[in-house]
Amino acid sequence: xxxxxxxxLARWGFAIIATVLLLALxxxxxxxxxxxxxxxxxxxxxxxxxxxxxxxxxGRDVFSRMLFGARISLLVGFVAVGIATxxxxxxxxxxxxxxxxxxxxxxxxxxxxxxxxxxxxxxAVIAFLTPSIWNIMIVIGLTSWMGVTRLVRAEFLSxxxxxxxxxxxxxxxxxxxxxxxxxxxxxxxxxxxxxxLGVASAVLVESGxxxxxxxxxxxxASWGNILTDGKEYIEFAWWxxxxxxxxxxxxxxxxxxxxxxxxxxxDPRSNK
Amino acid sequence: MTRYLLRRLFWMVPLLVGISLISFLIMHLAPGDITTTxxxxxxxxxxxxxxxxxxxxxxxxxLIVQYGLWLKRMxxxxxxxxxASHQRPVFLERKDDKxxxxxxxxxxxxxxxxxxxxxxxxxIIAVALPLGVISALNPNKPPDRTITVFVFIGFAVPGFxxxxxxxxxxxxxxxxxxxxGLHSLGYEHLTWPARWWDTARxxxxxxxxxxxxxLAGISLFVRNGMLDVLHQDYITTARAKGLPENTVVYRHxxxxxxxxxxxxxxxxxxxxxxxxVIAESLFAIPGMGKLFYDAVLMRDFPVIxxxxxxxxxxxxxxxxxxxxxxxxxxxxxxRGVGG
Numbered sequence: 386x387x388x389x390x391x392x393x394l395a396r397w398g399f400a401i402i403a404t405v406l407l408l409a410l411x412x413x414x415x416x417x418x419x420x421x422x423x424x425x426x427x428x429x430x431x432x433x434x435x436x437x438x439x440x441x442x443x444g445r446d447v448f449s450r451m452l453f454g455a456r457i458s459l460l461v462g463f464v465a466v467g468i469a470t471x472x473x474x475x476x477x478x479x480x481x482x483x484x485x486x487x488x489x490x491x492x493x494x495x496x497x498x499x500x501x502x503x504x505x506x507x508x509a510v511i512a513f514l515t516p517s518i519w520n521i522m523i524v525i526g527l528t529s530w531m532g533v534t535r536l537v538r539a540e541f542l543s544x545x546x547x548x549x550x551x552x553x554x555x556x557x558x559x560x561x562x563x564x565x566x567x568x569x570x571x572x573x574x575x576x577x578x579x580x581x582l583g584v585a586s587a588v589l590v591e592s593g594x595x596x597x598x599x600x601x602x603x604x605x606a607s608w609g610n611i612l613t614d615g616k617e618y619i620e621f622a623w624w625x626x627x628x629x630x631x632x633x634x635x636x637x638x639x640x641x642x643x644x645x646x647x648x649x650x651x652d653p654r655s656n657k
Numbered sequence: 658m659t660r661y662l663l664r665r666l667f668w669m670v671p672l673l674v675g676i677s678l679i680s681f682l683i684m685h686l687a688p689g690d691i692t693t694t695x696x697x698x699x700x701x702x703x704x705x706x707x708x709x710x711x712x713x714x715x716x717x718x719x720l721i722v723q724y725g726l727w728l729k730r731m732x733x734x735x736x737x738x739x740x741a742s743h744q745r746p747v748f749l750e751r752k753d754d755k756x757x758x759x760x761x762x763x764x765x766x767x768x769x770x771x772x773x774x775x776x777x778x779x780x781i782i783a784v785a786l787p788l789g790v791i792s793a794l795n796p797n798k799p800p801d802r803t804i805t806v807f808v809f810i811g812f813a814v815p816g817f818x819x820x821x822x823x824x825x826x827x828x829x830x831x832x833x834x835x836x837x838g839l840h841s842l843g844y845e846h847l848t849w850p851a852r853w854w855d856t857a858r859x860x861x862x863x864x865x866x867x868x869x870x871x872l873a874g875i876s877l878f879v880r881n882g883m884l885d886v887l888h889q890d891y892i893t894t895a896r897a898k899g900l901p902e903n904t905v906v907y908r909h910x911x912x913x914x915x916x917x918x919x920x921x922x923x924x925x926x927x928x929x930x931x932x933x934v935i936a937e938s939l940f941a942i943p944g945m946g947k948l949f950y951d952a953v954l955m956r957d958f959p960v961i962x963x964x965x966x967x968x969x970x971x972x973x974x975x976x977x978x979x980x981x982x983x984x985x986x987x988x989x990x991x992r993g994v995g996g
Contacts, residue, residue, distance in 0.1 A: 502972065508961075598948065
């Protein structure tokens with residue numbers, strides 16, 4: 386981590402992420418208004434000292450909604466990536482450790498999942514379920530584990546041939562011990578990078594879904610569905626579109642910068 | 658080459674089976690069965706459509722029979738008729754008893770999406786290639802840094818948001834470009850060149866939006882690929898022979914750096930197809946993405962399942978073409994030698 390933060394890109398990324406995270410955590414303390422409070426006397430007000438980011442079509446304070454929306458967008462991102470990483474580690478470890486038909490089955494499954502356009506898959510699943518925050522998290526998680534699986538499998542395949550693993554195996558270590566003590570801890574480095582980058586893409590997918598009205602449902606605020614309102618009023622209320630878009634851009638940029646910085650720092654070949 | 662093609666085709670069989678299984682699984686995702694899902698946005702239609710769904714997917718039969726029938730549907734490319742759009746056939750046109758032909762929904766939408774995707778790929782290659790090469794030839798100097806900043810922004814900017822902004826600036830505020838549909842009113846009365854120009858103006862923003870992610874990704878990819886290749890021994894040899902720098906860069910380095918690009922472009926197809934949902938629904942372009950989005954909103958299950966399957970099939974075809982192109986470009990692959 387220390388090494389990673391010596392990279393200027395990663396430092397910027399980290400600063401952005403920390404700021405957004407802090408704002409999201411402290412949302413109830415910072416938000417000047419109740420994010421869901423409708424005020425018919427304050428509809429579509431431009432940004433001013435009393436409403437920093439203006440108000441929306443129902444007179445709700447956009448700044449407060451942005452803060453609470455940050456919580457939802459980040460929560461969806463974290464949980465979805467958590468699910469994807471967990472599935473990826475388990476399947477990747479199984480494939481890389483047992484090889485043979487287990488490996489074949491899991492890798493064919495990865496190929497199949499990569500063949501179906503992900504956004505179609507997500508939308509199709511949502512069509513059969515009710516769109517809710519939990520369903521969105523699960524669906525994004527279930528459709529984005531393939532990269533992690535490949536990474537963990539590749540690490541396992543190469544680590545299995547290493548002396549320390551063979552030594553431990555000859556000394557009679559069981560599969561479980563080999564996997565959890567020797568292989569897994571040594572194969573997590575690339576997973577960290579892909580997890581950080583995964584949050585970025587999960588935030589993008591969630592906001593896209595919410596923008597289409599198939600993600601986080603109103604009255605819950607998410608950056609994506611604030612933008613949906615922005616689309617309605619784009620001709621006379623630019624602030625409804627500008628701020629959520631910038632928030633998504635900055636957040637995704639932050640995670641991408643940190644991810645790339647970590648990759649550079651953790652990849653021994655790039656330490657020129 | 659024929660043997661390679663056959664081997665490659667053979668590999669598609671397990672993938673097709675997998676796709677059929679996953680789509681079958683999705684059909685059975687909803688609690689109970691899909692016909693009892695309460696997610697329907699259209700409660701009035703739900704009772705009737707439940708009955709239709711039961712018939713269409715034979716939900717009263719045992720699971721194994723249902724799967725067999727689904728496989729048959731996939732194999733014969735018959736995805737039934739739409740629930741929402743007057744019983745139109747989902748994929749291919751069909752004649753009814755009176756000899757009236759009704760056009761298939763995917764059949765009409767597919768060429769539009771393919772056109773947008775092909776144009777996006779052309780745009781990606783035309784812009785990302787030079788950017789990547791410029792970056793690689795000036796590593797960590799101002800041109801490279803500027804391009805890298807654009808790459809990171811390109812990765813991070815939400816496409817639908819940029820689309821919205823461009824729609825506003827170019828369409829609403831300045832009226833430079835049309836922002837809805839594929840053609841203007843009175844398109845039928847235009848001359849051929851005017852028609853082309855009209856369609857091109859309608860497609861300009863959507864094509865740019867769907868190319869955006871690829872632009873960033875491919876420039877980065879070309880840059881890193883070129884940097885790798887430029888450090889190879891044969892490049893040093895080429896320089897040592899006294900070849901002009903341009904020959905070294907373009908004939909020796911770029912050609913080899915481009916090889917993996919073929920695969921990457923093939924892999925980017927599902928993303929392009931999936932990404933069409935947002936651009937097409939925002940700009941009201943009647944392609945696969947908009948068709949799919951409308952079907953999801955109306956819970957038009959035959960259309961959803963049809964597009965899901967056709968989308969996967971398109972990816973398979975795209976990957977196949979990419980592999981064949983790779984084999985054509987790299988003799989080591991088609992002869993099955995290591996390397």
